[in-house]
Amino acid sequence: MSDKPRRIDAACEAVRQACRVCRDLQSRLESLGSMRKDDRSPVTVADFAAQAVVVHVLTEALGPILLIAEEDAFALRQQIADGDRSLAVSVLEAVRTAWVDATMDMVLDAIDVGAGNHEQRDSAGHWTLDPIDGTKGFLRGQQYAISLAWIEEGAPLIGVLGCPNLSSDFNRPFDDPDPHGTLYFAVAGEGLYELPADDVNVEPIHIRRLEKDPNEPLRLCESVDGSHTSHSRAERVMQQLGASVEPARLDGQGKYAVVGRGQADIYLRLPRGDGYIERIWDHAAGAVVAQEGGCAVTDVYGKPLDFGLGSRLEKNRGVVVATPELHGRVLAAMGDLATETV
Numbered sequence: 001m002s003d004k005p006r007r008i009d010a011a012c013e014a015v016r017q018a019c020r021v022c023r024d025l026q027s028r029l030e031s032l033g034s035m036r037k038d039d040r041s042p043v044t045v046a047d048f049a050a051q052a053v054v055v056h057v058l059t060e061a062l063g064p065i066l067l068i069a070e071e072d073a074f075a076l077r078q079q080i081a082d083g084d085r086s087l088a089v090s091v092l093e094a095v096r097t098a099w100v101d102a103t104m105d106m107v108l109d110a111i112d113v114g115a116g117n118h119e120q121r122d123s124a125g126h127w128t129l130d131p132i133d134g135t136k137g138f139l140r141g142q143q144y145a146i147s148l149a150w151i152e153e154g155a156p157l158i159g160v161l162g163c164p165n166l167s168s169d170f171n172r173p174f175d176d177p178d179p180h181g182t183l184y185f186a187v188a189g190e191g192l193y194e195l196p197a198d199d200v201n202v203e204p205i206h207i208r209r210l211e212k213d214p215n216e217p218l219r220l221c222e223s224v225d226g227s228h229t230s231h232s233r234a235e236r237v238m239q240q241l242g243a244s245v246e247p248a249r250l251d252g253q254g255k256y257a258v259v260g261r262g263q264a265d266i267y268l269r270l271p272r273g274d275g276y277i278e279r280i281w282d283h284a285a286g287a288v289v290a291q292e293g294g295c296a297v298t299d300v301y302g303k304p305l306d307f308g309l310g311s312r313l314e315k316n317r318g319v320v321v322a323t324p325e326l327h328g329r330v331l332a333a334m335g336d337l338a339t340e341t342v
């Protein structure tokens with residue numbers, strides 16, 4: 001078998017197992033341990049456990065992997081060294097529901113496979129992982145995604161998005177968690193597929209985006225968190241396009257799937273002028289999912305996202321996702337708005 005089908009199978013299985021672990025943990029949020037990272041963002045038992053499980057499944061299937069991931073085990077190791085094992089033990093217990101014979105050392109080492117030299121580049125390709133993208137949504141009991149991508153020469157070729165709370169039913173509100181969730185996988189040039197996040201035995205559905213009815217209003221999808229994107233600038237862009245519908249807001253890369261599957265028309269992530277540089281694990285899987293759903297994915301200048309520069313999208317600012325016909329209109333409507341405070 002060539003490497004590609006093995007990678008696709010391993011990635012889907014890794015994300016599916018991590019979805020189950022995260023779903024279990026989200027169902028008992030009150031007792032869930034968490035800490036704050038240096039940038040003050042939250043990290044929970046579930047972030048660490050999901051990263052360990054994904055690394056374990058990929059490594060079992062494929063051998064040693066090269067991975068650029070959001071989490072590392074430094075703070076957990078530090079807590080253990082300081083005599084506090086509580087968070088680390090919770091992580092180990094959660095991991096063991098998927099990886100039964102894991103030990104603490106094995107779990108910490110698995111997490112750290114994704115840490116370290118993030119600026120490494122390998123022409124043979126590498127993985128990137130956000131074990132819980134949208135941790136704030138996870139902590140609110142709402143949407144989040146487990147996001148895993150395979151990158152070669154600066155472009156994601158395989159993207160898997162596990163969305164444990166996202167329904168395949170467009171009518172189900174995002175803040176009403178679905179009991180099954182959805183898993184999307186996309187392979188560059190080979191389409192976008194959907195299956196339930198909790199059942200491997202279901203044949204994946206090939207997603208074909210329906211033609212937009214020009215009489216229907218344009219629908220925007222964006223982050224819940226107004227510190228990650230400018231809601232007010234997005235509203236002005238949508239006004240320029242003559243659209244006045246309330247935006248659909250959800251945490252994590254489920255946004256790319258929502259546009260890729262045709263539920264919304266545009267995903268905007270507009271810089272707020274704070275100089276933030278996007279991380280590859282927040283976009284790689286989503287970008288290939290949206291592209292294979294028939295969308296164009298660029299930054300606010302219309303440039304393709306360059307995933308070949310280590311952990312950050314150094315050459316890009318913000319994100320604009322829309323169908324090709326609409327994408328040009330969005331960029332034109334943004335005009336100076338795109339560069340105002342970037």
Ligand code: AMP
Nearest residue numbers: 133134223224225227228251252276282
């Ligand atoms: P979302 O759920 O789409 O709002 O995005 C969640 C991700 O936003 C997190 O995983 C963070 O890595 C990332 N993030 C953190 N700070 C910022 C910022 N100032 N601008 C854009 N994204 C950010």
Ligand code: MG
Nearest residue numbers: 130133134282
């Ligand atoms: Mg993230």
